[in-house]
Each structure stands twice: as structure tokens, then as C-alpha cells.
Amino acid sequence: MEKQCLLVILLLVWQVSISQNNKQKELTVIKEHFNNLKKKSKMASLDYAEWKITSTAPSLKKGLTHYYLTQYYKGIPIVNGTYNMSIVDNKVNYSINQFITNLTFKAAKTKSNTITTEEQAVLTVVNAHNLPTAKLVRSKERIRGESVTNYKNTGVTEDNEPILVKKVYFFTKKNYAYVGM
Numbered sequence: 001m002e003k004q005c006l007l008v009i010l011l012l013v014w015q016v017s018i019s020q021n022n023k024q025k026e027l028t029v030i031k032e033h034f035n036n037l038k039k040k041s042k043m044a045s046l047d048y049a050e051w052k053i054t055s056t057a058p059s060l061k062k063g064l065t066h067y068y069l070t071q072y073y074k075g076i077p078i079v080n081g082t083y084n085m086s087i088v089d090n091k092v093n094y095s096i097n098q099f100i101t102n103l104t105f106k107a108a109k110t111k112s113n114t115i116t117t118e119e120q121a122v123l124t125v126v127n128a129h130n131l132p133t134a135k136l137v138r139s140k141e142r143i144r145g146e147s148v149t150n151y152k153n154t155g156v157t158e159d160n161e162p163i164l165v166k167k168v169y170f171f172t173k174k175n176y177a178y179v180g181m
Contacts (some may be wrong), residue, residue: 026065026087027053033085033092047103050075051083052145064088071099073107077146079170100171107169118149119167131156133162 030053038045050072057066064086071081078100085095100106115121119136126134134154140149141163151163 026067029087029090029092030067030069030085033095042145043102043104047071047099047101051099052077054144059086060086064093066159071103073103073169077166077168078103079168081171106171118151121165122151122154124131149170 003104034048034051038048043129051069052072054066054069054070058064061132066084066086069083069085071078071083080098081100082098083095084098085092087093095098115124116168118138122134122136126132134151134156137153139150139152141148146166149165151165154161154163157163
């Protein structure tokens with residue numbers, strides 16, 4: 001019985017090590033893909049400088065994994081700055097690029113009426129929807145490695161769900177950037 005348990009444990013350890021090795025190889029493939037895109041121009045270099053993998057999904061096709069990435073600027077995530085790709089046999093076989101281009105230029109045009117505090121962000125939404133005055137007692141948390149402000153018991157959400165707030169960049173169709181929460 002002990003030998004069987006030991007064998008099962010060894011098989012599990014071996015499986016985990018193979019899985020981690022494949023993820024590292026695929027991360028290298030993603031980095032190389034972006035390094036090739038960076039070479040197109042100095043502006044493109046900045047557009048692909050900061051990103052994080054936000055989720056992955058295995059495919060029904062053996063060896064195929066889908067990656068979903070979010071673009072960042074100065075450590076702040078960009079709303080709708082996404083890049084989706086599929087990797088099979090350590091090669092990108094499909095991608096959809098929705099990263100914001102000319103990022104530095106567009107961020108320089110940031111509107112002066114940006115929302116600068118978490119409270120301002122919550123109150124802007126509360127006022128826009130004619131909700132009752134919110135009780136703003138906050139705590140800081142880290143969710144998936146990102147700093148998030150958590151407002152609990154505000155009295156304005158259904159079932160008194162907490163309101164999670166984090167700083168983001170939002171780019172309009174007129175290429176104005178808003179830094180908001």
C-alpha cells in the first residue's frame with residue numbers, strides 16, 4: 001500500500017513539474033513575440049513595454065493554450081488594452097491585438113478633469129445613478145497582485161456587495177486619456 005501511495009505522489013510531482021516547464025516555455029514565446037513587435041518602431045516599443053497575463057484557457061485541441069493579456073502604462077492597467085493569443089508547439093498561431101497604440105503620445109494628452117481619488121470615483125458613479133449617499137469606509141487589498149481599495153457596507157449596492165476600486169487608464173475615441181478609478 002505504501003509503495004502505491006509513493007508511486008501516486010511521484011507521478012503527481014512529475015506531472016506538476018512538466019506543467020510548470022511548459023508554462024515557462026510559453027511565457028518565453030509570448031515575450032519573444034512582443035520583442036519582435038517592439039522592433040517595428042520606438043513608439044511600438046513603448047506600446048508593448050508593460051503587460052500582464054490576466055488569464056489562460058486550455059483548448060480541447062491537445063497542446064493549444066489561449067492567453068489573455070492586459071496592457072499597462074506606468075504600472076496602471078488600460079481599459080480595453082487587451083491582447084489575445086493562442087500558442088501551440090511553442091509558437092503563436094493566432095493573435096488579436098487590441099493594445100492602445102502610440103501610448104505615450106495619447107497619455108500625454110490626459111484630460112485635467114481626471115478622477116484622482118477612490119472616493120471621487122465612487123461618488124461620481126453614485127451621483128450619476130441617483131443612488132443614496134454612500135458610506136465610504138475603505139480598506140486596501142491586493143487582488144491578483146494589484147492594489148485595490150475595497151469599500152464594504154456602503155449601502156448603495158445590491159445585497160450590500162463591496163465596491164472594489166483601482167486606478168486605470170481609459171482612452172476615448174478622440175485619443176484622450178482619463179486616469180480614473
